[in-house]
Structures are given as structure tokens and as C-alpha cells.
Amino acid sequence: MSARYDVVVVGAGPAGSTVARLLAQRSFRVLLLEEHPQVGQPCHCSGLVTPRTLSATGAPPDLVWNRVQGVVAYGPEGVVLSLSAPQPKALVLDRVGLDRFLAEQAEEAGAYLLPGARALGVERNGDGTLALRLRRNGGEEVVACRLVVGADGSRSVMARYLPAPPSGEAVYALGGEVAVQGLDPSVVYCALDPVAYPGWFGWAIPLGDGTARIGVGTAQRGVSPRLLLQRLLETFPPLRGARVLRLQGGVIPLASLRPRPLVGDGIMLVGDAGGQVKPTSGGGIYTGVESARWCAQVAGRALERGGCSARALASYERWWHGPLGREVRLGAVLRRFFLSLSPSELGVALRMLGDPRLAHYLRAYGDIDFPGRAFTHLLRPGPLWTAFRLVPLALWPKAVRIAVQWAYHRVGIGIGARPWSLSP
Ligand SMILES: Cc1cc2nc3c(=O)[nH]c(=O)nc-3n(C[C@H](O)[C@H](O)[C@H](O)COP(=O)(O)OP(=O)(O)OC[C@H]3O[C@@H](n4cnc5c(N)ncnc54)[C@H](O)[C@@H]3O)c2cc1C
Structure with a gap:
């Protein structure tokens, strides 16, 4: 591992690997850190995205495990809303496969992927460069770079280095997979009940092979997602008789009405780390990958001009004030x-x-x-x-x-x- 990079991207999720690939394609020296030994694992995500997300990631169609045309929403007081479109509205992706694909693309473009390396913090060197501390193989190392991109997810360490650390609403979720019979593979199922699932909802996304991805969340601290999941399994009609295969907790940082800060001197945030998540569905793959493109564009321009001050990076924040951020x-x-x-x-x-x-x-x-x-x-x-x-x-x-x-x-x-x- 060379000790000096133009950019260190922290986190090999969809957002981080996309930034790393785009910057490496422009011949910058890029180090992509991933704290886990395997990219993509553990996985909490249900992998439900729009067809445009598949195009945005460039992922091959064999990562699509199911196509969804509609929704069946179970509301309070026994109300059931059933809607279906003639064409697929959403795809269910192999999420682990997607992360691996994107990380491989980054490596092929020339980024150096370092799995099993956890970023701990960043300090400023006297010469204006940054010193990023990381832990791997039980020891600490320091890497010098000109810019750090924090793509380290909802519990971002890098976000702490912005002048105003991000604050905003978060959903505490538990996702997983179940074996279950009798689901219509062309729809997703939602449990909408503000009393049973305060501030969020429950869901089941069939994979079409007798299994489904499920999840539940709450925006209220102190409410246990595990209890909510138990409730979902016991009371949600589509999951009657379901057998849990695996579970994984996660935090969903929702975008708020007031945009969060995304840049500081030598630091940019992207994806969940920057709260770029849709507040209606909790989906962050599309917004993360789209934001990554602009993040890389602004970063590349700042690196070429020789300075990565907050001012030089500010146009990335301005972009987030544009159409996509507006929609979010x-x-x-x-x-x-x-x-x-x-x-x-x-x-x-x-x-x-x-x-x-x-x-x-x-x-x-x-x-x-x-x-x-x-x-x-x-x-x-x-x-x-x-x-x-x-x-x-x-x-x-x-x-x-x-x-x-x-x-x-x-x-x-x-x-x-x-x-x-x-x-x-
Ligand atoms: C239960 C659940 C279900 C979801 N379902 C969907 C869905 O169906 N569709 C959808 O679009 N979105 C979904 N999401 C949201 C989606 O998972 C995220 O928005 C998306 O993964 C964000 O991508 P990212 O690259 O920003 O961050 P992440 O995918 O979280 O990647 C961050 C990476 O950084 C690594 N990392 C973290 N800290 C460090 C560190 N200090 N050093 C090195 N590496 C580090 C992590 O290991 C991880 O690999 C779901 C979320 C949850 C919790």
C-alpha cells in the first residue's frame, strides 16, 4: 500500500465505490477503505430499487432477482390498498452482488481497495495534506492524502469532521430474509400502521423462490425494532407461517427539509453518510449513486485545481440544492x-x-x-x-x-x- 494518495474514500458501499471508480478513471490515486473483510457483507438492505438505478450503477441484469409491478398496503382498521402497473416499477437486486460489482469496477479503474481496514479519524498535516488514521490487522496506520470522501454509511465517522456535524431524523430498522409461501412475486407488501410501527412501516418483498426480504423500522428511540419485527411476523397477513432465515439491524438516516452540510476543508460526505436517503421509503441506493457522480465531479475538479478547501468543494452542496435534493x-x-x-x-x-x-x-x-x-x-x-x-x-x-x-x-x-x- 502506497502511503500517499490523492483521495481516500472511506466505505466500499454503492456510493463509495462509485466515487472511487470515477476518480480513478480520471487517473487520481485513490484508496478505497472497507472496514469489513468482505465487501457487501453483512447486508441489511432489501435491495429494492427502480429500473433507473440499475442503469445508474451499470450493474448487469443477472443481479436482478425479481421484478415488481405493484404494492399491497395493509393499513389500519383492516383497509387494504392494492395497486399494480402494467410494467415493472421496481427491481429487487442481489445487494451483496451489487456492492461487489461496484467495488470491482473501482479496482479495475485503478482504485486500491483495502478490505478489513477501518478509518478512525483524520488530522491535518502542516503541509495542508490530511493524515487519515486507520486500523487493520490489529495495528494502526496513517495514510496521507489531499481529500477524504466519507462514504461510510449511516454511522459515519467522517461526518464528525464537518464544521457542523449532520443531525436529522433516523429510522432504526431490522431487515432480513424469511421463507414464506403464498406471496405474489409481482408486488411488495407494506404494513402501514402508525400505532404498531411508530414513524415508519413494515415490509415484505418476495424474491419469487419461496423467500422474501422483510423489514420493519421505527423513528422513535427506545422502541425496540426486534419487538416490532416480532409483531410483524405475528400479525402481518402476508407473513403468516414465515420462518426467519437471517436478520440484520441498520440505521436509515433520513434526508430532512433543511439540507445537511456535505463538505468541509478536505472532506466530502456522500450517500448515507451525508443523509442522502429518501424520507418516504428509506431508499438510499439511487440517491447515493447519483450523488456520488457529482461528488466525484466536484472532487476531481478541485484536485486538478490544486485545492480542496470547503470553498472549492462547495458546488457539490449547491448541486444537492438542485433537482434531486429538491425532490428528496x-x-x-x-x-x-x-x-x-x-x-x-x-x-x-x-x-x-x-x-x-x-x-x-x-x-x-x-x-x-x-x-x-x-x-x-x-x-x-x-x-x-x-x-x-x-x-x-x-x-x-x-x-x-x-x-x-x-x-x-x-x-x-x-x-x-x-x-x-x-x-x-
Ligand atoms: C433494513 C434496511 C433496508 C433497506 N432497504 C433498502 C432498499 O430496499 N432500497 C434502497 O435503495 N435502500 C435501502 N436501504 C438503505 C440502503 O441500504 C442505504 O441507503 C445504502 O446502502 C447507502 O449506501 P452507502 O454507500 O451510502 O452506504 P453503505 O451501503 O452503508 O456503505 C457504507 C460502507 O462503509 C463501510 N464503513 C463504515 N464505516 C467505516 C469505517 N470507519 N472505515 C471503513 N469502512 C467503513 C461499511 O462497512 C459499508 O460497507 C435499506 C436500509 C436498511 C437499514
Whole structure:
């Protein structure tokens, strides 16, 4: 291992390996650190992504284990919403395979992958370079570099080195795999109940071979995800008779309405480390990989110009204020609406969305990467009028408030969403 690099990327998840590949392709000397001995393991992720994510990662189609066209959502009071589109809306990926594929791509591009190496911290050398401390094989080592990219996930060590460490809502989740019979492989199943799963939901994603990826989460500290999982296994109809094959806990750092800091002097954060996760679904693969591309672009430019100050890296943060970050922040608004509903209001909302006149919009515009699009279409005069006729009169004030707030945030976040520009 050479002791001097242009960039050290901490974490060989989808975001880190993508940054490492793109910078290595530009002939920078890149070290990619992974704390675990095997890239991709242990895996907590359910691997549900949109088809555009497959294109964004460049992953081969044999990593797709299932294609999903719809959703069956079990709400409070026995309400069940069932929606299906004619074409696949989502893919279930071999998540371990995806991480390995992306890390191999980074290596092929020239990055040096170091598994079993845990980054501990970073200090500034007198000559303006950085000294990154890492532990491997039981000993400590120091690597000199010009830039550190923290792609070290939801419990990021590197995030501590930003002037204002990120804060925001987190979901404490438990994911895994079960053996279960009788699931329709063309849909995902959701358990939506604000009392049973406070602040989040439960899910089951069939793989089509008698197994399913499952998970459950809560945004409330002190609530045990294990207890919630037990509840899911005991009460969620699709999981009746399921046998647990493996479980793995994880934290999902949700993007908030106010963007988190992403750069400091010589440091950038990407993916979960930067809270680039959709607040509606907890999905972070697409946002992480997309953000990685811009992170690499700005990093490459700063390295070429010879300086990696926070100012030189600031255009990456500005990009996050642009269309993708805007959509993710609108997701935070949607999440607020979702959290404001009582169980019976949620039941009304699900019944309403199942009405064929509205379900049509969800089928046409529903997109887990851009959930705000379908919601915006539902607030056009025609569907809005239909929705109001389906909502009991007592709920009209709340429905009006939600519609007005959505319009307010769309405009507000839109004004804040400056167009992407590379000029410093
Ligand atoms: C239960 C659960 C289910 C999920 N399901 C989905 C889903 O279906 N679809 C979806 O899009 N998203 C899902 N997510 C979210 C998704 O897993 C993350 O958003 C995604 O993995 C983020 O990628 P990343 O590269 O930023 O971070 P990670 O994938 O977390 O990668 C970070 C890497 O850094 C390494 N690392 C950490 N600290 C250090 C250190 N100090 N030194 C060296 N290496 C370090 C870790 O070992 C890891 O390999 C789920 C999350 C959970 C918890």
C-alpha cells in the first residue's frame, strides 16, 4: 500500500465505490477503505430499487432477482390498498452482488481497495495534506492524502469532521430474509400502521423462490425494532407461517427539509453518510449513486485545481440544492403529512387512493425515486376534486391544509433549488 494518495474514500458501499471508480478513471490515486473483510457483507438492505438505478450503477441484469409491478398496503382498521402497473416499477437486486460489482469496477479503474481496514479519524498535516488514521490487522496506520470522501454509511465517522456535524431524523430498522409461501412475486407488501410501527412501516418483498426480504423500522428511540419485527411476523397477513432465515439491524438516516452540510476543508460526505436517503421509503441506493457522480465531479475538479478547501468543494452542496435534493426534501414534506395522520385518517387516505379514478394517477406517475410527482398530479384540479368528494366532510380542513402546504413547499423548495453549476 502506497502511503500517499490523492483521495481516500472511506466505505466500499454503492456510493463509495462509485466515487472511487470515477476518480480513478480520471487517473487520481485513490484508496478505497472497507472496514469489513468482505465487501457487501453483512447486508441489511432489501435491495429494492427502480429500473433507473440499475442503469445508474451499470450493474448487469443477472443481479436482478425479481421484478415488481405493484404494492399491497395493509393499513389500519383492516383497509387494504392494492395497486399494480402494467410494467415493472421496481427491481429487487442481489445487494451483496451489487456492492461487489461496484467495488470491482473501482479496482479495475485503478482504485486500491483495502478490505478489513477501518478509518478512525483524520488530522491535518502542516503541509495542508490530511493524515487519515486507520486500523487493520490489529495495528494502526496513517495514510496521507489531499481529500477524504466519507462514504461510510449511516454511522459515519467522517461526518464528525464537518464544521457542523449532520443531525436529522433516523429510522432504526431490522431487515432480513424469511421463507414464506403464498406471496405474489409481482408486488411488495407494506404494513402501514402508525400505532404498531411508530414513524415508519413494515415490509415484505418476495424474491419469487419461496423467500422474501422483510423489514420493519421505527423513528422513535427506545422502541425496540426486534419487538416490532416480532409483531410483524405475528400479525402481518402476508407473513403468516414465515420462518426467519437471517436478520440484520441498520440505521436509515433520513434526508430532512433543511439540507445537511456535505463538505468541509478536505472532506466530502456522500450517500448515507451525508443523509442522502429518501424520507418516504428509506431508499438510499439511487440517491447515493447519483450523488456520488457529482461528488466525484466536484472532487476531481478541485484536485486538478490544486485545492480542496470547503470553498472549492462547495458546488457539490449547491448541486444537492438542485433537482434531486429538491425532490428528496419534498419527500420530507410528504413524510410530515404521513406522520400527521391518525390511524383512521390513514385508513381514509388509503381507501381514497384505491378509488379507480385516483389509483390511475398512482399507476401512471408512482415512482419510488420521485414520489412527489404522483402527489403533485393528485393535486391537479380533476383528481383533487375527486379526492375531496371521497374524503368525509370532517377531514376537509386537514385535506385543504395539506394541499396548501404542499403548494407552499413546492414553490419554496423550488426557489431554493438553484440550478446545478460547476462555477465556484
Ligand atoms: C433494513 C434496511 C433496508 C433497506 N432497504 C433498502 C432498499 O430496499 N432500497 C434502497 O435503495 N435502500 C435501502 N436501504 C438503505 C440502503 O441500504 C442505504 O441507503 C445504502 O446502502 C447507502 O449506501 P452507502 O454507500 O451510502 O452506504 P453503505 O451501503 O452503508 O456503505 C457504507 C460502507 O462503509 C463501510 N464503513 C463504515 N464505516 C467505516 C469505517 N470507519 N472505515 C471503513 N469502512 C467503513 C461499511 O462497512 C459499508 O460497507 C435499506 C436500509 C436498511 C437499514
